[in-house]
Amino acid sequence: MELPDTRLSRLIDPLLIRIGEAISWLWLLLMITIVGNVVLRYAFGEGRVEFEEIQWHIYACGFLLGLAYAYQADSHIRVDVLHERLTVRTRAWIELYGTLLFVLPFIAVILIFGVPFVTASFHMGEVSQAPGGLPLRWIIKAALPIGFGLLLIAAIARLSRVCTLLFLTPEDPRGAE
Numbered sequence: 001m002e003l004p005d006t007r008l009s010r011l012i013d014p015l016l017i018r019i020g021e022a023i024s025w026l027w028l029l030l031m032i033t034i035v036g037n038v039v040l041r042y043a044f045g046e047g048r049v050e051f052e053e054i055q056w057h058i059y060a061c062g063f064l065l066g067l068a069y070a071y072q073a074d075s076h077i078r079v080d081v082l083h084e085r086l087t088v089r090t091r092a093w094i095e096l097y098g099t100l101l102f103v104l105p106f107i108a109v110i111l112i113f114g115v116p117f118v119t120a121s122f123h124m125g126e127v128s129q130a131p132g133g134l135p136l137r138w139i140i141k142a143a144l145p146i147g148f149g150l151l152l153i154a155a156i157a158r159l160s161r162v163c164t165l166l167f168l169t170p171e172d173p174r175g176a177e
Contacts (some may be wrong), residue, residue, distance in 0.1 A: 003161035004169060012157035013072055019150065020069025024104070026062040033058060051133040057140045064147030068154040098136045099159050107152045114145035 005013075037051040051126035070076050083091060128134045 003092070003158070006157075006160040006164050009157040010161040012153055016068050016072040016154055016157075020066060020073070023062055023065045023069065026058050030055060030058040030062065042162045049128075049130045050134055053130065053134045057134070060140060061143045061147075064143045065150065067147055068150035071151060071154040071158065074158075082132055089166065092162050095162045096159070096166060098163070099155055101106065103132075103155050104152075107148050107155065110148040111145055111152070113140075114148065118142045118145060 003009075033051060033055050037048065037055065040046045040048060040051070086094070118138050118141045121141050126137040128137060134140075
């Protein structure tokens, strides 16, 4: 859906795009780590717990920190069979209610509980339970509130664009298509 730009979205969207482009390099790093781990295991008979853990950490960071980029770019999953048959204004109303009733409350819950989750991990010096696992477990746990904080920023920018379309753009008599 093509939404009008707002002053807020012009400020936030380029930042989210830069973060998304930077985070995309994590997928290359993940692939290199996986290949390295497979080569070590099957060619040299040497399995490394820390490589397995770092794979999950890279994947989690890529996914969590990439959420905001996907939301900003409107490349998240929709039921396109229904969505494509609706007018732009109807889609905007669905977007508005979906953001206000589902996205923002979910983000709030994650942030309310995620920050103490990370703080507790930091204060107790949590490490991996696996022998030879990674230290500083709070770093990977911090990806959760950081990712959802970025998603909050993306949702606010998108909400500004949706509200501009619904409340400040004159309605097209042909159905705003």
